[in-house]
Amino acid sequence: MLPLSSYLIDSHCHFDFPQLDTIRDDSLARAHQLGIRQWVVPGVTAASWARIESSMAAYEGVFPAWGLHPYFIDQHQPEHLELLAAQLRRHPAVAVGEFGLDRMLSGELHWQQQLFYCEHQLQLAQQLQLPVILHVRKAHSDMLALLRRYPLPRAGVLHAFSGSHEEAKRYLALGFSFGVGGSISYERATRTREVFRQLPLQSLLLETDAPDMPLSGYQGQPNRLERLHQVLMLLAELRQLPPDVVAQQVTANTRALFALPPPSACPEAGKDTD
Template sequence: MQLIDTHCHLDFPALADDIGTVLKRARDKGVARFVVPGVSEPHWSRLLALCAAHSGLYPALGLHPCFEHPDAENDLCRLKLELQNRSDLVAVGEIGLDLFIPQAELQQQLDILLPQLRLAKQFAKPVLLHVRKAHDQMLKQLRQVKLERAGLVHAFSGSEQQAREYLKLGFRLGIGGAVTYDRATRLRRLVAELPLESFVLETDSPDMPLLGYQGQVNYPERVAKVAAVVAKLRQQPLEEVIEATAAQSEMILLL
């Protein structure tokens, strides 16, 4: 079984400008497949073109809560059309709620999130969730919408109780570079104690650098380092971690 990076923005210029090298380095580390989430409608076309041009790249489309969407109504219409007409989309995402950002307004974010959750339900797609300081609010919406396919909680940063609530709804928790930091005590404890089937692996490259790479561009090849840290925390063989997390990624996203 080979590694899967379930969340990497390969269409961002920091990676896309040298995509051949980026992919080769990742594959040399055993990373075979890459899920590429969309963040705003003007970026979707370049993302779709990139995924079509390279094997092992799986596109998702969404409207990210930290990006501005001045024409959200038309963006949502396009998202619906893409979901209707494309068979290669593995998820709706990156979507979510972020109350960490200054002057964040929950209702404005909900106005973007809820239509996307409904589209995911309509087209039986999983979702890729971005959630910061808003897990309880997100869980409330998910319980109401009742998605058929659930999805992944990208870069999970909540409590054990919140983690278990997501798992009850069928979600898996995305584990990335944060787990490599000793100070991430709550996350590291969750990774050690929850069932291995609770997790998938990711990098969020080019963002969220691992310990030792602070201030540098993050690369999808480093999902191998994330896997190694998870294996060490759990005191399990690395191959078991790779196999189990890849299996969960495949099951949720139908890769």
């Protein structure tokens, strides 16, 4: 396999999750060999932020986002929003997230809480002029309505986007990007594959969501950092473009969205051209 001329950035990786503890270093070494050099690591609960700070201290190339994820609504308290505002001001983050709306999680009370935390986090992104990392399932019309209410200066990314092409176009009009992950490895994901085949390449970012969202063939195992390269190859095949062309564009997209610096020199990954 020819080495890529561009390094890769994982735009969404739960690098700090305990499920990676036993495989993190091995997986990271493999990822490095494949040219993966930076990770955007979104927070999910107030308790997760300290874990991400430890990852940042221990590893190169880890860039944090701070947020409160709808999956963990039972762990959130309204005062965590104040802590989040303080965290975002104190510890430079590349985005607010991950947060969002998920209609697959049940109950009216749950939904009202989701809306409460989502609106507050959109307001924070607005005030601090940060992009957002959004988790949205079966709730695109709700999210698009909120985004019209709270227009964001820097938009953000729809992580693991699985909506329709029509929905994608509405986010695109607001300046959003889309996270492409392991879902495109599944033959049955026809609609998602088609959406990612058609959207402008300038709007796509690569992500693993590791240890979540394993690729086809690896179900039941924690997803690994090095699989980002496989996502790149699948996307290149889908777009019928050379992997190098796709790599250069998605890395440029990710750098621009999160205002990331170039990676620091690393002997394994060869030269940096920028």
